[in-house]
Amino acid sequence: MTPRDVVFPAGRQALYERNRYSPAIRSNGFLFVSGQVGSREDGSPEPELEAQVRRAFDNLNAVLSAAGCSFDDVVDVTVFVVNPEQNFERIWRIWPEYWGEAPHPTLTGIGVTWLYGFQFEIKVIAKLPA
Numbered sequence: 001m002t003p004r005d006v007v008f009p010a011g012r013q014a015l016y017e018r019n020r021y022s023p024a025i026r027s028n029g030f031l032f033v034s035g036q037v038g039s040r041e042d043g044s045p046e047p048e049l050e051a052q053v054r055r056a057f058d059n060l061n062a063v064l065s066a067a068g069c070s071f072d073d074v075v076d077v078t079v080f081v082v083n084p085e086q087n088f089e090r091i092w093r094i095w096p097e098y099w100g101e102a103p104h105p106t107l108t109g110i111g112v113t114w115l116y117g118f119q120f121e122i123k124v125i126a127k128l129p130a
Contacts, residue, residue: 004022004025004027005025005026005027006022006023006024006025007022007023007024007025007026007031007063007066007067008023008066009023009059009062009063009065009066010062010066011041012041012059012062018043019043021034022034023036023063023066024063024064024066024067026067026128029127029128030125030126030127030128031064031067031069031073031125031126031127031128032125033060033063033064033123033124033125033126034063034123035078035080035121035122035123036056036057036059036060036063036121036122036123037052037055037056037059037115037116037118037120037121038051038052038053038054038055038056038059038118038119038120039055039059039118040055045117045118045119049087049090049091049119049120050090050094052118052119052120053090053091053094053120054094054097056118056120056121056122057094057097057098057122060122060124061098064124064126067126067128068128068129069126069127069128069129071098071099071100073126073127073128073129074105074124074125074126075105075106075125075126075127076105076106076108076124076125077105077106077107077108077122077123077124078107078108078109078110078122078123078124079091079107079108079109079110079120079121079122080110080111080112080115080120080121080122081109081110081111081112081119081120082111082112082113082114082115082118082119082120083111083119084109084111085111087119087120088109091120105124
């Protein structure tokens with residue numbers, strides 16, 4: 001088996017090792033990014049929803065940057081939202097701060113009941129630069 005080409009953002013490798021997963025894998029011209037949550041450096045959640053969402057986007061940006069990518073390279077997004085009826089619009093207002101104007105990547109939104117103490121998680125697939 002070929003070893004996985006893992007991408008670690010600066011300063012967070014211990015967090016990923018502790019939780020036993022790779023933040024992102026390069027494969028066949030794409031970057032597959034694990035779900036990113038609004039965790040602080042120690043892994044604890046930001047308590048307020050909007051701050052948690054912004055932190056999740058910042059954590060995602062750190063992973064993308066470590067692979068030489070940006071939000072512009074993202075082609076597919078999946079978001080997981082606890083209590084989507086109450087939280088989706090609050091989260092959606094933050095989206096343009098990171099994605100800018102349309103056209104946006106594809107998006108799948110999934111309502112969940114539990115995210116390990118978080119309210120929002122985002123995972124993406126990005127096209128690696130040539």
